[in-house]
Structure formats: C-alpha cells, structure tokens
Amino acid sequence: MTAKIIDGKVIAADLRARVAEEVARVKRDHNLVPGLAVVLVGNDPASEVYVRSKHTQTQAAGMASFEHKLPADVSQADLLAVVAKLNRDPSVHGILVQLPLPKGLNTEAVINAIDPAKDVDGLHPNNAGRLAGGFEALSPCTPLGCIILTKSVHPSLEGMNAVVIGRSNLVGRPLVQLLLNENATVTIAHSRSRDLPGIVKQADLVYAAVGRPEMVRGDWLKPGATVIDIGINRIPKDDGKTRLVGDIAYQEALAVAGAVTPVPGGVGQMTVACLLVNTLRAACAIAGLPKPTV
Ligand SMILES: Nc1nc(=O)c2c([nH]1)NC[C@@H]1CN(c3ccc(C(=O)N[C@@H](CCC(=O)O)C(=O)O)cc3)C=[N+]21
Numbered sequence: 594m595t596a597k598i599i600d601g602k603v604i605a606a607d608l609r610a611r612v613a614e615e616v617a618r619v620k621r622d623h624n625l626v627p628g629l630a631v632v633l634v635g636n637d638p639a640s641e642v643y644v645r646s647k648h649t650q651t652q653a654a655g656m657a658s659f660e661h662k663l664p665a666d667v668s669q670a671d672l673l674a675v676v677a678k679l680n681r682d683p684s685v686h687g688i689l690v691q692l693p694l695p696k697g698l699n700t701e702a703v704i705n706a707i708d709p710a711k712d713v714d715g716l717h718p719n720n721a722g723r724l725a726g727g728f729e730a731l732s733p734c735t736p737l738g739c740i741i742l743t744k745s746v747h748p749s750l751e752g753m754n755a756v757v758i759g760r761s762n763l764v765g766r767p768l769v770q771l772l773l774n775e776n777a778t779v780t781i782a783h784s785r786s787r788d789l790p791g792i793v794k795q796a797d798l799v800y801a802a803v804g805r806p807e808m809v810r811g812d813w814l815k816p817g818a819t820v821i822d823i824g825i826n827r828i829p830k831d832d833g834k835t836r837l838v839g840d841i842a843y844q845e846a847l848a849v850a851g852a853v854t855p856v857p858g859g860v861g862q863m864t865v866a867c868l869l870v871n872t873l874r875a876a877c878a879i880a881g882l883p884k885p886t887v
C-alpha cells in the first residue's frame with residue numbers, strides 16, 4: 594500500500610484564493626483593508642524566510658502588510674512600545690511577533706501586551722483560554738491548518754482516535770482543543786510519554802510536533818492512519834548543504850499510512866494561509882462586520 598500524499602501547497606493556494614475574494618469583497622463593500630503587522634526581532638535566517646513569505650502572501654491576498662525589524666539587542670521596553678503602537682494603529686488588524694525571541698526578552702510579557710482582538714497567533718491567554726473553554730477565539734494558525742488538512746481526507750473527525758505528540762502553546766495544546774471541538778477522542782503525548790510507539794499504534798490520526806527529525810517510525814503507525822507532520826527540521830546532507838525533514842520518517846510512513854503530509858509542502862504552507870484567514874477574521878470583527886465565509 595502506498596499512502597495518499599496530502600498536498601498542502603494546493604490546499605493552501607485554494608484557501609488563499611478564497612481569502613483574496615473575501616478581502617476584495619470587504620474592500621469593495623465596506624472600504625476595509627485588512628492589515629497584518631509582523632514583528633521580527635534579530636536575524637535568525639529561518640525566521641527571515643518565514644517573514645518574507647508572510648509578507649508576499651499577505652500582499653498577494655490584497656491585504657496590507659507591515660514589517661517591523663528590530664535588532665536582537667532591543668530592550669524589552671522598546672519592543673513593548675512597538676506592540677503598543679500597533680495595538681493603537683487602526684490600519685493594523687493582526688499582530689504577529691515572530692518566535693522564539695532572542696534571549697533576555699520576556700516572551701510572556703510581550704504576548705500579554707498584544708491586543709487579544711489583534712492576536713492572529715492565538716497566543717494571548719484570552720484567546721488560549723477561550724479556545725480551551727470551547728468559546729469562539731482566534732486560534733493558532735498551524736493547528737488550524739492541521740485540521741483543514743485532516744478534513745481534506747476525513748470530512749468528519751467524530752469519534753476518531755487522535756494522538757498529538759507535543760504540548761507547546763503554539764501547536765500541541767491548541768491542536769488538542771480544536772480536535773476536541775471536532776469530536777475526536779484525543780490523547781496528548783510528549784517526550785516523557787511511556788511507550789510512545791504503543792500510543793501511536795492506536796491512532797487513526799497522528800500529529801507530530803516534537804521537533805525531532807524523523808522520530809515517528811513507520812512501524813509505529815496503525816495501517817491506514819492519517820499522518821500530519823508538523824515538524825520542520827533542517828539536517829545536514831552529505832554534500833555539506835542541508836535539507837528539511839519532518840518529525841515523521843516520511844518514506845516509512847508512505848508504506849503504512851493511509852495519508853501523509855510532506856515536509857516541505859504540507860503543514861508549513863497552511864500556517865501562512867491560516868494567518869491570512871485570521872487577519873481577515875480579526876479585521877471583520879474589529880470593524881463590526883459579520884464573520885467572513887472563510
Ligand atoms: N509567532 C510565531 N508564529 C508562528 O506561526 C511561527 C513563529 N512565531 N515562529 C516560527 C514558526 C515556524 N512557522 C512556519 C511558517 C511557514 C512555514 C512554511 O511556509 N514552510 C514551507 C517551506 C519552508 C522552507 O522551505 O524553509 C513548507 O513547509 O512547505 C514553515 C514554518 C511559523 N512559525
């Protein structure tokens with residue numbers, strides 16, 4: 594058996610096209626231009642790549658994109674002042690502070706300073722708490738993307754066994770909440786879990802977000818499972834260059850699973866597309882307009 598490859602590129606492009614249509618509509622009917630501000634502190638090369646792709650795709654969807662690059666040695670007060678200014682700026686509806694922040698900065702304080710209505714990362718305790726309570730919230734983009742990819746294979750997740758490996762605030766924990774909202778049965782596993790292969794074996798849906806290259810092996814999987822790879826690990830190749838691999842042994846998974854997301858070309862694509870969705874939703878909510886259809 595060889596698994597279906599879930600094409601994140603195609604699904605993300607379709608989602609971005611639908612966002613662009615809605616953006617054009619709110620612009621035409623309500624003179625509203627959704628705006629996203631991305632704050633990048635320091636010059637981590639991987640972060641620069643992501644920020645550039647967010648900028649290009651935001652503009653391509655017809656939204657306004659604002660970039661704020663700050664030096665790695667920026668003070669906490671200066672960073673908080675940038676966030677406060679974006680909170681007040683009526684042309685900004687979404688604020689994303691690229692993580693991780695350089696050492697010395699207090700990430701929690703920065704996240705807490707973001708206006709929850711503009712928190713398109715869904716990291717502010719207001720949004721995280723609302724999501725955990727089952728209330729409407731801005732939810733983190735990567736987990737939203739994972740749900741869309743899963744539903745491209747299984748339109749209903751009701752009653753399915755899902756295992757989430759990883760418990761970060763940006764991915765694992767919010768993904769668990771979104772899966773519960775879909776009526777899946779959810780197991781949360783992590784680096785300290787006993788018998789991880791045995792836990793994964795039970796799962797119809799496997800989500801790996803641990804940041805360990807190819808940790809989940811093919812023989813851990815239940816035959817036919819849907820496997821969503823959230824890891825992005827850059828590992829050295831023989832020729833001195835690097836390549837990207839996920840947290841799942843992709844070739845092994847292809848032989849056992851029913852459907853698999855590739856890295857790159859899977860979840861990463863959806864993360865940026867869902868950021869556009871969240872920015873559109875935030876803009877409509879702030880302007881008092883009905884929820885957009887995407
Ligand atoms: N506050 C915050 N929010 C985030 O959502 C956030 C963050 N900080 N810090 C870093 C991680 C990582 N992240 C990715 C976004 C897009 C791709 C992406 O587009 N990946 C492509 C290509 C990747 C490549 O070629 O390097 C793909 O997988 O096909 C990957 C990773 C968002 N993050």
